[in-house]
Amino acid sequence: MSVTESTEKAIEELHKINKKYTCFVTTTEDYARKRANELTISKKKGALHGIIISVKDNICTKGIKTTAGSAILSNYVPTYNATVIERIEQEGGIIIGKTTMDDFGFGTFNVNVGEGIPIPKNPHDISRSSGGSSGGSGAATAAFSSNSTVAERLAPTHLSLSESTGGSITSPAAFCGVVGFTPSYGRVSRYGLIDYANSLDKIGTMGKTVSEAEQLARVIFGKDAKDETSLVVQEKPAKKVKKVAIIKEMLQGVDEKILTAFWKSIELTGIPYEEISLPSLEYAVASYYIIATAEASSNLSRYTGLRYGAQEEFSGSFNDYFSSIRSKYFSAEEKRRIILGTFVRTAGYKDKYYLKALKIREKINHDFHILFKKYDALLSPSMPIIAPKFDEISKLKPIEIYALDSCTIPPNLALLPHLSIPIGKVNSMPVGLQVICDSLDENTLFEFGKQIESLVKYK
Amino acid sequence: MIGTNIHLMIGLESHIQLATKSKLFCSCSTNSSAEPNENTCEICLGYPGTKPTLNKEVVRKALMLAKIMNCKINYNSKFNRKIYFYPDLPKSFQITQYEEPIAVKGEFSIDVSASRLPNGANLSGAALDHSATAATEKKTIHITRAHIEEDPGKIEYVGGHIGTAKYVLVDYNRCGVPLCEVVTDPDFRSIDEAVTYVKKLFHLLSYLDIIDPNQEGVMRTDANISINGGKRVELKNISGSDALEKALKSELSRQSFLFAQGKVIEQETRMYSEETGTTILLRKKEQEEDYGYIREPDLLPITIDDAFVQDAWKQMKKLPEEVESEIISKYKLSKQIAYQLAFKRGLYAYYQSCLKYLKNSDLLAKWLVGDFLKCANWHNYEIEKCPSSEKLIEFMQMIETGKISEREGKELIKKMFDDPKKGLGDLAEKKGVDLDSVISEVLKENQKSVDQIKAGDPKAINFLIGQVLRKAGFKGDPNEIRKKLEKLLT
Numbered sequence: 001m002s003v004t005e006s007t008e009k010a011i012e013e014l015h016k017i018n019k020k021y022t023c024f025v026t027t028t029e030d031y032a033r034k035r036a037n038e039l040t041i042s043k044k045k046g047a048l049h050g051i052i053i054s055v056k057d058n059i060c061t062k063g064i065k066t067t068a069g070s071a072i073l074s075n076y077v078p079t080y081n082a083t084v085i086e087r088i089e090q091e092g093g094i095i096i097g098k099t100t101m102d103d104f105g106f107g108t109f110n111v112n113v114g115e116g117i118p119i120p121k122n123p124h125d126i127s128r129s130s131g132g133s134s135g136g137s138g139a140a141t142a143a144f145s146s147n148s149t150v151a152e153r154l155a156p157t158h159l160s161l162s163e164s165t166g167g168s169i170t171s172p173a174a175f176c177g178v179v180g181f182t183p184s185y186g187r188v189s190r191y192g193l194i195d196y197a198n199s200l201d202k203i204g205t206m207g208k209t210v211s212e213a214e215q216l217a218r219v220i221f222g223k224d225a226k227d228e229t230s231l232v233v234q235e236k237p238a239k240k241v242k243k244v245a246i247i248k249e250m251l252q253g254v255d256e257k258i259l260t261a262f263w264k265s266i267e268l269t270g271i272p273y274e275e276i277s278l279p280s281l282e283y284a285v286a287s288y289y290i291i292a293t294a295e296a297s298s299n300l301s302r303y304t305g306l307r308y309g310a311q312e313e314f315s316g317s318f319n320d321y322f323s324s325i326r327s328k329y330f331s332a333e334e335k336r337r338i339i340l341g342t343f344v345r346t347a348g349y350k351d352k353y354y355l356k357a358l359k360i361r362e363k364i365n366h367d368f369h370i371l372f373k374k375y376d377a378l379l380s381p382s383m384p385i386i387a388p389k390f391d392e393i394s395k396l397k398p399i400e401i402y403a404l405d406s407c408t409i410p411p412n413l414a415l416l417p418h419l420s421i422p423i424g425k426v427n428s429m430p431v432g433l434q435v436i437c438d439s440l441d442e443n444t445l446f447e448f449g450k451q452i453e454s455l456v457k458y459k
Numbered sequence: 460m461i462g463t464n465i466h467l468m469i470g471l472e473s474h475i476q477l478a479t480k481s482k483l484f485c486s487c488s489t490n491s492s493a494e495p496n497e498n499t500c501e502i503c504l505g506y507p508g509t510k511p512t513l514n515k516e517v518v519r520k521a522l523m524l525a526k527i528m529n530c531k532i533n534y535n536s537k538f539n540r541k542i543y544f545y546p547d548l549p550k551s552f553q554i555t556q557y558e559e560p561i562a563v564k565g566e567f568s569i570d571v572s573a574s575r576l577p578n579g580a581n582l583s584g585a586a587l588d589h590s591a592t593a594a595t596e597k598k599t600i601h602i603t604r605a606h607i608e609e610d611p612g613k614i615e616y617v618g619g620h621i622g623t624a625k626y627v628l629v630d631y632n633r634c635g636v637p638l639c640e641v642v643t644d645p646d647f648r649s650i651d652e653a654v655t656y657v658k659k660l661f662h663l664l665s666y667l668d669i670i671d672p673n674q675e676g677v678m679r680t681d682a683n684i685s686i687n688g689g690k691r692v693e694l695k696n697i698s699g700s701d702a703l704e705k706a707l708k709s710e711l712s713r714q715s716f717l718f719a720q721g722k723v724i725e726q727e728t729r730m731y732s733e734e735t736g737t738t739i740l741l742r743k744k745e746q747e748e749d750y751g752y753i754r755e756p757d758l759l760p761i762t763i764d765d766a767f768v769q770d771a772w773k774q775m776k777k778l779p780e781e782v783e784s785e786i787i788s789k790y791k792l793s794k795q796i797a798y799q800l801a802f803k804r805g806l807y808a809y810y811q812s813c814l815k816y817l818k819n820s821d822l823l824a825k826w827l828v829g830d831f832l833k834c835a836n837w838h839n840y841e842i843e844k845c846p847s848s849e850k851l852i853e854f855m856q857m858i859e860t861g862k863i864s865e866r867e868g869k870e871l872i873k874k875m876f877d878d879p880k881k882g883l884g885d886l887a888e889k890k891g892v893d894l895d896s897v898i899s900e901v902l903k904e905n906q907k908s909v910d911q912i913k914a915g916d917p918k919a920i921n922f923l924i925g926q927v928l929r930k931a932g933f934k935g936d937p938n939e940i941r942k943k944l945e946k947l948l949t
């Protein structure tokens with residue numbers, strides 16, 4: 001099948017999927033067709049030749065609307081491409097649309113969206129959330145037909161470019177039953193990623209299998225002169241995983257049935273493990289929310305309706321105008337995090353919250369560093385619950401929602417590479433296993449992930 | 460009047476625009492003569508998703524500055540975000556070094572009497588009155604810190620000033636231009652000392668090409684001033700040493716007046732108004748904003764080593780004293796002339812480029828530190844705005860060959876500065892004198908001499924030439940006049 005044909009098929013599928021699960025903010029059929037034609041003419045065959053790619057809507061795409069899920073950017077069209085987009089295009093990937101997300105990544109269920117931005121539905125049960133904040137990517141990855149087991153390509157593989165700050169890849173991957181990969185901080189350039197919390201944001205990938213997630217990841221890895229925090233990495237061969245650790249603190253509050261599924265999968269893999277305690281994790285969620293909101297509140301201060309994004313007729317002083325735009329277009333969750341983040345960095349409270357949180361992060365990083373001298377990988381459930389129903393979510397308090405990040409925050413805060421791999425079902429809904437490896441050791445992570453995948457055999 | 464019992468304390472914070480081709484965190488040009496908002500990109504406009512990357516050239520210039528301030532270098536300095544809302548600040552935060560500045564604890568020596576600094580050194584000039592040999596009393600000003608930060612954009616108040624303008628225009632060309640803020644301890648005990656410090660700093664920084672004195676607003680100073688141990692008042696954003704002097708004088712008399720009346724001087728931020736000649740209240744202490752500083756997560760710490768520091772210092776230009784010694788040993792000029800030639804930024808290089816085409820190095824030096832420098836200082840011109848060296852070579856050749864007299868030379872130099880576009884030929888043209896009509900007048904008035912010549916007395920013609928020259932204001936070539944006279948009289 002030619003790239004033009006397979007792209008047409010994918011567009012057809014895209015329409016069906018989006019109608020059912022509303023996982024795209026913007027679909028880019030014309031752009032995809034144009035790219036398919038260019039690829040047909042060009043002789044070059046890149047690593048992603050003809051593969052359909054969906055992109056989380058906080059990654060800037062030149063000439064294509066990029067909202068970051070927020071009403072304040074609902075009309076924003078970037079003038080440049082994020083570095084990851086440039087790399088995908090160079091390797092022949094075809095971008096088919098921008099996936100929906102919680103505004104600026106502020107959420108676990110993809111229900112915190114700006115006006116006009118769709119809430120994605122879980123392909124396993126449309127009355128349930130597909131997770132967040134990369135909910136659109138999770139739903140699309142689950143919904144697109146798979147060919148990874150078919151030798152002859154019937155339709156191009158779909159892969160999704162997503163992003164995690166505190167668990168935004170693992171959560172939707174687990175809820176939607178797909179593989180989510182979050183890299184070590186610095187492995188992927190953040191240039192062109194609309195910031196939530198710069199010291200924690202990581203662009204990652206989703207696919208139906210570990211190999212698929214890895215395929216896209218390999219394309220976007222690498223140092224970028226436009227992002228100082230991106231790293232040059234000396235590739236090391238994958239280690240054979242001999243011993244893993246299970247951290248007790250990451251099992252607390254996890255649903256009983258999920259725990260059962262988790263232990264069953266550990267048994268299936270047959271890998272020797274030790275149960276250990278990491279007491280510093282008690283403060284992980286608090287530390288994460290302080291650092292993340294402190295940075296987020298400074299990042300969001302640029303949205304004043306002056307140069308881009310939502311605008312209104314000017315009136316009053318600039319302060320009046322900025323306030324009116326921000327009051328009108330920021331959602332409740334955006335306002336909550338701005339207020340929280342501003343508070344923790346205010347003189348008089350800064351020592352108590354922001355600076356202390358930075359110290360806790362250092363301590364946790366140090367503790368993980370010690371652990372990886374003894375263990376090759378860490379395992380935990382991906383999420384403490386299965387995908388909740390939308391009407392259940394509305395009953396939860398923000399603090400209860402934040403607590404659901406207890407499994408995903410530790411590796412995200414410590415900037416460690418991790419995978420969420422589907423391992424089974426509870427109440428007909430997918431359950432994920434989270435695999436964490438040492439910093440910059442993605443090779444071991446991918447190989448170990450594939451090993452688990454083959455032993456557990458999720459269907 | 461200011462009583463003798465007033466104890467004055469001043470500390471200064473100078474925002475110094477480092478001379479680099481591109482901005483601090485993007486590749487936009489720093490050229491200030493561009494059209495509004497021409498020098499902007501996604502990064503300096505703070506578009507969502509963009510990230511800053513550090514321009515290493517800024518670090519080099521900051522290290523040069525740290526050297527002349529005798530600061531301790533911080534080998535691991537960091538950036539922070541200073542968060543506040545203002546239309547000239549696209550990200551609504553300024554990237555600055557708050558916790559860990561690049562340099563700390565410096566010392567800068569000044570001559571305590573401002574009069575000892577050459578008169579011409581008025582924020583761009585050089586010396587005319589040479590008094591460096593006079594006995595000087597040195598005073599050390601302690602430097603608290605020097606840190607790197609980005610400049611915000613520029614606001615134009617249309618049809619008025621901050622209080623009266625109906626609307627403002629924002630130009631982001633300046634946004635992201637590299638600044639180094641130098642903070643002093645409150646060491647100044649007189650206005651003269653503060654002004655002397657700013658003048659000396661400006662001169663040295665421009666001399667060493669750390670700043671470009673031709674750029675507008677290249678050094679802006681905030682002054683903290685208090686009297687008799689009272690609360691300090693911060694005067695914001697003062698450009699240049701003249702304005703600083705006026706602002707400090709006006710604020711000192713305001714505080715002295717309050718003090719004399721037994722009133723309390725409150726801690727506040729004020730600005731100096733050129734219009735009213737007074738300082739105006741901007742905000743009181745309680746209205747001060749909390750900037751909620753956090754670390755800048757997109758930038759790595761500036762990690763430098765000794766090799767980097769030494770390399771930056773190796774690229775530094777020579778100091779005026781070093782240039783002076785070089786001039787004395789190389790050209791055998793007097794100490795006084797060498798001092799003046801060395802002091803004015805760029806003058807020595809200008810001297811050297813002229814000398815390639817001239818014979819008399821003494822004569823050139825004499826003219827340069829004389830009338831040339833006088834004109835440059837009168838116009839407040841940096842060397843780049845002075846007549847080109849090609850023009851000056853042409854001028855000196857006219858002097859060397861005696862084509863023009865010294866007196867004519869002095870006039871011509873003035874014209875070269877006043878009318879920079881005109882060629883030397885046009886400027887030197889004897890304008891306003893019609894030689895033929897002057898000659899016919901002189902002939903009419905001196906019939907006796909005419910008769911003598913006609914009678915065969917050759918000496919009489921010299922008298923007539925002298926008369927013509929006098930009448931023409933000495934603007935004429937004696938040989939040419941002789942020829943004309945001979946033609947008419949024979």
Ligand SMILES: [Zn+2]
Binds near residue numbers: 485498500501
């Ligand atoms: Zn720029």
